[in-house]
Amino acid sequence: MSTLTSGTASAARGVGPLLRAWREQRRVSQLELALRADSSARHISFIETGRSRPSEEMVLRLAEHLDVPVRERNALLLAAGYAPRFPQTPLDDPALDTLREGIERLIGGFEPYPALVVDALYDVVAANRGVMALFEGVPESLLVPPLNAIRLTLHPQGLAPRILNLREWRGHLLEQMARQIALHRSEPLRALYEEVAAYPVPDTGGTAGREPDVPVAYFALPMLIEHEGRTLSFVSSISTFNTPMDVTVAELAVETLLPADPATAKYVQSWLS
Structure with a gap:
């Protein structure tokens, strides 16, 4: 099971390491991500190391700029202590x-x-x-x-x-x-x-x-x-x-x-x- 698709595993790891993994996957520096998200490299560093808890809005903003798939954005929110934002409706609903x-x-x-x-x-x-x-x-x-x-x-x-x-x-x-x-x-x-x-x-x-x-x-x-x-x-x-x-x-x-x-x-x- 992927750690980025498991809510339990994601929550256990915390949102910081998950965001860092997505940033590294996208080959984006902390400074570049900070500029995209209207933040600072210091704040991004604090989030990734767990020294700062991002707001729900910040989690979603970073996920958007890292092009994180919708399913994984829910995992990031759970890891940060927030409720999932995006439903998963069965196609026959x-x-x-x-x-x-x-x-x-x-x-x-x-x-x-x-x-x-x-x-x-x-x-x-x-x-x-x-x-x-x-x-x-x-x-x-x-x-x-x-x-x-x-x-x-x-x-x-x-x-x-x-x-x-x-x-x-x-x-x-x-x-x-x-x-x-x-x-x-x-x-x-x-x-x-x-x-x-x-x-x-x-x-x-x-x-x-x-x-x-x-x-x-x-x-x-x-x-x-x-x-x-x-x-x-x-x-x-x-x-x-x-x-x-x-x-x-x-x-x-x-x-x-x-x-x-x-x-x-x-x-x-x-x-x-």
Whole structure:
């Protein structure tokens, strides 16, 4: 269990060491943080060493300037002796009905192009018909909820054998996960990373050096995937919610797959015709 995601462990350590750990993680000096937070390096030092107890406002201000994730801001508040500020509302709670409906409309409106919504562990919380078309042929054992987008993509029985540039796409996904682990310090996410990083790379999918039928000057790293005998190319775009006030909402991400060439766009349009 991560010490930064455990309220009990955080409180035992105190807020000072936790703030120092986040500052060092962000490679920010005490002086630089003090200037950002309209404080003094001396006061920051006193907070980190436990000589001074920060106010609730100061904890939140420092957390904001250190880009601490919302979930961990609650841990900092607990460690400083304050109540958590940000709720963690289950996604199926009636309070989030409007959010869920908006998400469904968003990814539905993106059809026929694939779009899905994942949580902090890349578990799929919503997906449109374009995504499900790509998952055709994946064994039922991998489609048991909760679906995990990373596991489905990199598992030797998932999409991996059909991804023609698997080594490049796998490297991109693992690097993305590593950045998230550094940001959130999530042990469950680290466990997922270690699981998928250990998957063997199939002989097909990326190792045969196959290229698209028609060479294309891509504007971003594409995922080249075989679908019913055709090579499709997609580039990924990920968006999150601005200034979230709920842990659940803060950890949602909307991923869309845009066709990277005219042939893919034309073929995908036929999925819903």
